[in-house]
Amino acid sequence: MLNRVRSAVAHLVSSGGAPPPRPKSPDLPNAPSPQTAAPPEAPRSPPATAGSGSAAPAKTVEARASFSRPTFLQLSPGGLRRADDHAGRAVQSPPDTGRRLPWSTGYAEVINAGKSRHNEDQACCEVVYVEGRRSVSGAPREPSQGQGLCFYYWGLFDGHAGGGAAEMASRLLHRHIREQLKDLSCWSSQKEVTHESLVVGAIENAFQFMDEQMARERRGHQVEGGCCALVVVYLLGKVYVANAGDSRAIIVRNGEIIPMSREFTPETERQRLQLLGFLKPELLGGEFTHLEFPRRIQPKELGQRMLYRDQNMTGWAYKKIELEDLRFPLVCGEGKKARVMATIGVTRGLGDHNLKVCSSTLPIKPFLSCFPEVRVYDLTQYEHCPDDVLVLGTDGLWDVTSDCEVAATVDRVLSAYEPNDPSRYTALAQALVLGARGTPRDRGWRLPNNKLGSGDDISVFVIPLGGPGSYS
């Protein structure tokens, strides 16, 4: 596997794609200058009472904004305008000509149907070189000092309340991961601490440092919103999938579906949110209750018995209604309408440091976690064929497409191409995006079954796990 890495690096360098600059400190002096500041919008369609920016200040911000798409799309000014067109919703992919993405990765995206001013998804795909950490006085012996290593990196970032956080993360998160992975050179086998657990820890910490950097620099970068982050790192034979938010990754292997992430929403994280509200009631500001009820309680029901769940319970039980049970519930709503503090529908991700409860000064951020769940897949444990792929998609894909439908599309599209045709993975990504977007009909974007397609931004990576086109 190391040979695959080395040859890939050699290829990358020879083809002119130099490794990204290497800052000597974790302060990332190469952070890009402010680029994007879409008008602040309420994240994940909050209720109509949400105080979204009025027209005037939105315009002010708009004047400074410069819309951008991933550089690997190599968009011309005209292409950038087409990518930004809500009416046409043209699917974008890297050009057939020129350098392919590593591993012949397929990518496609489409802008939303008017939900936000710009496409708030962002993407990144890089081969990243990690220099070994220099010796620190008094630090443990560093056997491989000076030796570096490479990792492959894919990231999808689904922004909300503006595209700034997603763009910042797409430019910087892999650099934080690189910074953390420098410590791998200090590693010598210790009880409990495996090489794999160090990579997991490096990714976890990189998410945290990325989030802290957003907090520090959000004014300079005009990062008002936040973003979900779904990241894949390939290093020394293992694929690490890190997810913070409601994007999703699955492996389709020989037709079988292997989930590589789970979604973090107010419903799936109810108990974590309730525990925090219970232990730190000051975060609820006397306006919210950490308890969950099947429906909003009316003042006239005071003293009656009502079903509830607290932070410890998965089942429901009855309690007598007290005055503070009349407060608004910390977690309410179901499915895509579930919200934390009536405000946000996703509970992990980066940014959102300024996000407040509607018409209130209560901060939402303490309830959001920037930490991803990391799952590991050992590529060496299975002989992969060219049709085995890892599919990453933002919720625009998954809102209207099941895992099984994705697996069926994988089979249908890939079988129409020669196994060694490197363009098949881009064709697959396009088919997935088109299948989720649908076609304009009956005053909306509709799927073949006449249901509504996704009106959200949709972004998809298709990463081949055993294709002969990898590294070509």
Added chain:
Amino acid sequence: MLNRVRSAVAHLVSSGGAPPPRPKSPDLPNAPSPQTAAPPEAPRSPPATAGSGSAAPAKTVEARASFSRPTFLQLSPGGLRRADDHAGRAVQSPPDTGRRLPWSTGYAEVINAGKSRHNEDQACCEVVYVEGRRSVSGAPREPSQGQGLCFYYWGLFDGHAGGGAAEMASRLLHRHIREQLKDLSCWSSQKEVTHESLVVGAIENAFQFMDEQMARERRGHQVEGGCCALVVVYLLGKVYVANAGDSRAIIVRNGEIIPMSREFTPETERQRLQLLGFLKPELLGGEFTHLEFPRRIQPKELGQRMLYRDQNMTGWAYKKIELEDLRFPLVCGEGKKARVMATIGVTRGLGDHNLKVCSSTLPIKPFLSCFPEVRVYDLTQYEHCPDDVLVLGTDGLWDVTSDCEVAATVDRVLSAYEPNDPSRYTALAQALVLGARGTPRDRGWRLPNNKLGSGDDISVFVIPLGGPGSYS
């Protein structure tokens, strides 16, 4: 399924086994009088520095103690002495003659090899009648008001630092469950809230109320210690397995193993414990750090880089050592030696309200959770044969016996009996206990492979899931 329940109840009543008394309020006025107060011992073998009771006060307590075993064992005074004999370690089961346990359940137990003065495990097996809750003024309509229902109940309680908590729980926890289940009669179908989730909630709340009762009445009952609780409720076709502690339940079905619980230890609950220490640092009293390190840090390492994990991380990363990292870690040790605050090796259960960190006034209880994890198994979804069983065991069984070894013993013992022989499940429980205890040889209790057998109390229920002997 309801017919099975009704006929079983009819049988129970006709055979003289009246349902337990039904207190009209949840205050359980029928709580037993003080019975047991073994000398206080450090729970789950804490380090030698633990301040266990000195000889004098232990004797004082001892004078008041009255050792007891489950009533269904029907032990004579001589039998009780044999059950209390650490040297002989005779395996105890209900007598072949007389009334069998419901469902022809098998049970066996053996005392420890000297680890504590008495057997600190307790067990309970009951058929419990639940009266519908009376109408409350202003409460919702109660369609089935006045109608009752029955549930089957099995409980294993593994005490530590004395047998008082285990004994109290074995006498009262099913009454709390009964009290909670009265609310089932108020249930009418609501979104999200299924019948099953109400039973789960009832069991969860019953554990909490049991724990609160122990806190209130611990002086009167001389309940100094705590206990793990593993409980099974069968109601209307479904088996609910609730576990708080390090006991374990598995189903062996057609040779296949289905785990029905997981263990709660400082290792498996590390992140929950660390989160609590992080959010409520006052609970650590300036003596402990919520961070985990691979080893204890030396003062001379201040300022150096060291691997660590916090409450958000599953992987390891490096940090610079600061002064407060020199504190004792909240969670330390591995496997059976893992401890919370260097004191206790199990993180869920009932009681332990007086437990303090060794040589300190810091309470342990805030880190222990009384809430069980409840798993549900639908008996009607599968055609069970007489060899399909649910096995419950305290850690005395599982410390030296794997799930696979238990499944092999199930196969070996049950195949030696006729399928309709109701004594086969007791024989199986005995075989499992004997297999974990071993035989006295080479100055110890040893297994056939010459490894040490379990020196702990060992208790096992074998519940047949499809035997013809059920309810006989």
